[in-house]
Amino acid sequence: MQENSAPDGFRWYSEGRVRFLAPIFPATEAGEPIAPTKIPVFYNPFSKPSRDMTVLLVAAFFNKRITAAEPLAGSGVRGIRLLKETENVEEAYLNDLNPSAYNVIKLNAEANGVADKVVASNQEASLFLARHSEARYRFEYVDVDPVGAPVRFLENSIRACGHLGVVGASATDLAALTGVKPRPCIRKYDAIPMHVAFSKEIAIRIMMGFVARAAARLNAGIEPLLSYYHRHFIRVFAQVKRGRSGALQSIQEIGWLTYCGSCMRIETTPLTELPDRLCRTCGSGNMVAGPLWVGRLSDNSLAGRMLERVGEDYDEARRALSRIVSEDTSLVGYYPIPLLSRWARRSPPPPKAVIEELRNLGYRASQTHIDPNAVKTDAPPEDIKRVLSTLP
Ligand SMILES: C[S@@+](CC[C@H](N)C(=O)[O-])C[C@H]1O[C@@H](n2cnc3c(N)ncnc32)[C@H](O)[C@@H]1O
Numbered sequence: 215m216q217e218n219s220a221p222d223g224f225r226w227y228s229e230g231r232v233r234f235l236a237p238i239f240p241a242t243e244a245g246e247p248i249a250p251t252k253i254p255v256f257y258n259p260f261s262k263p264s265r266d267m268t269v270l271l272v273a274a275f276f277n278k279r280i281t282a283a284e285p286l287a288g289s290g291v292r293g294i295r296l297l298k299e300t301e302n303v304e305e306a307y308l309n310d311l312n313p314s315a316y317n318v319i320k321l322n323a324e325a326n327g328v329a330d331k332v333v334a335s336n337q338e339a340s341l342f343l344a345r346h347s348e349a350r351y352r353f354e355y356v357d358v359d360p361v362g363a364p365v366r367f368l369e370n371s372i373r374a375c376g377h378l379g380v381v382g383a384s385a386t387d388l389a390a391l392t393g394v395k396p397r398p399c400i401r402k403y404d405a406i407p408m409h410v411a412f413s414k415e416i417a418i419r420i421m422m423g424f425v426a427r428a429a430a431r432l433n434a435g436i437e438p439l440l441s442y443y444h445r446h447f448i449r450v451f452a453q454v455k456r457g458r459s460g461a462l463q464s465i466q467e468i469g470w471l472t473y474c475g476s477c478m479r480i481e482t483t484p485l486t487e488l489p490d491r492l493c494r495t496c497g498s499g500n501m502v503a504g505p506l507w508v509g510r511l512s513d514n515s516l517a518g519r520m521l522e523r524v525g526e527d528y529d530e531a532r533r534a535l536s537r538i539v540s541e542d543t544s545l546v547g548y549y550p551i552p553l554l555s556r557w558a559r560r561s562p563p564p565p566k567a568v569i570e571e572l573r574n575l576g577y578r579a580s581q582t583h584i585d586p587n588a589v590k591t592d593a594p595p596e597d598i599k600r601v602l603s604t605l606p
Pocket of ligand 1: 292361
């Protein structure tokens with residue numbers, strides 16, 4: 215194909231250091247985006263922050279030459295960006311079930327001068343991954359980026375990921391994961407969601423918990439590297455540690471989350487115990503979510519190294535990372551300041567003042583990238599309330 219010419223319905227886009235062919239992004243006459251699933255090859259420009267994060271994580275995490283795989287590659291832009299924008303990816307296996315996507319991946323690899331580093335294929339993703347489950351064919355990085363839930367691809371992604379490799383996965387079925395529609399979440403993720411003020415974090419924890427349980431079935435453990443929420447998706451990255459001890463260790467981080475809607479107490483209970491039905495503070499009925507990941511969700515120092523590499527047009531990734539760097543993700547849940555203020559019958563104080571005061575009392579506290587106007591803390595509700603009533 216000639217430079218600049220594009221088939222009907224397609225155009226050339228630029229993202230990061232890659233120039234690539236993809237369908238014209240569908241929009242209504244008013245300029246509103248229409249679901250990108252309706253186009254001949256999937257491409258969603260609004261997912262650029264997800265691709266930016268993938269590039270940053272792979273560049274910052276691996277200190278050796280690696281092979282990456284994208285079983286659901288669409289136009290191939292993510293994998294080609296990994297080849298062009300990191301120094302450590304030397305080969306990318308880009309697969310898509312859609313034959314048009316397969317052709318576009320090959321054209322895009324050619325157009326970016328990386329055809330010799332791209333292995334394109336046109337297979338069902340689970341089959342593609344299963345074919346790479348033997349140790350010598352595994353990848354160091356596997357990226358699972360479906361429309362909706364990644365669950366049906368996760369077990370095979372772990373099979374296809376080498377020891378100390380990384381699986382990155384996103385989910386766009388946020389209505390299920392945040393408990394707006396609980397039944398699909400129970401069906402797909404084997405977990406009960408909860409529709410409360412911090413549901414988005416619960417969504418991330420359900421997804422990380424699902425990855426850990428899928429890994430444990432295969433005798434592998436996981437180490438969460440980075441987890442975040444962004445508008446229409448959540449994304450988690452986890453290192454895979456093969457072996458029984460790793461599996462047992464990460465299963466210890468799976469548990470239940472209880473939340474009291476009356477006094478706002480958040481608690482976690484190990485998977486092997488039954489969660490309290492009644493709140494320990496006020497005796498009201500608890501809501502229960504899980505099983506989910508109750509441990510740390512992100513590695514702050516990795517987020518810092520990613521932040522150092524942020525490119526000029528990475529505004530959204532920069533914003534998220536600059537918050538994740540100081541977020542204490544081992545604290546479960548968060549309290550939006552407007553909710554706390556209504557509860558304490560006062561005007562909303564700045565979150566930083568609440569955090570400082572909680573720390574003065576000896577508690578852990580931080581902000582969350584999900585909601586900059588919220589606080590995470592291990593303080594019990596009575597002390598959070600005390601802080602709110604003493605702050606000017
Ligand atoms: C969200 S898109 C991927 C977008 C791409 N990762 C990016 O960053 O632009 C999901 C892709 O998965 C492909 N797909 C859906 N089901 C599949 C399956 N079972 N096996 C392989 N590919 C599949 C679709 O054709 C679509 O291109």
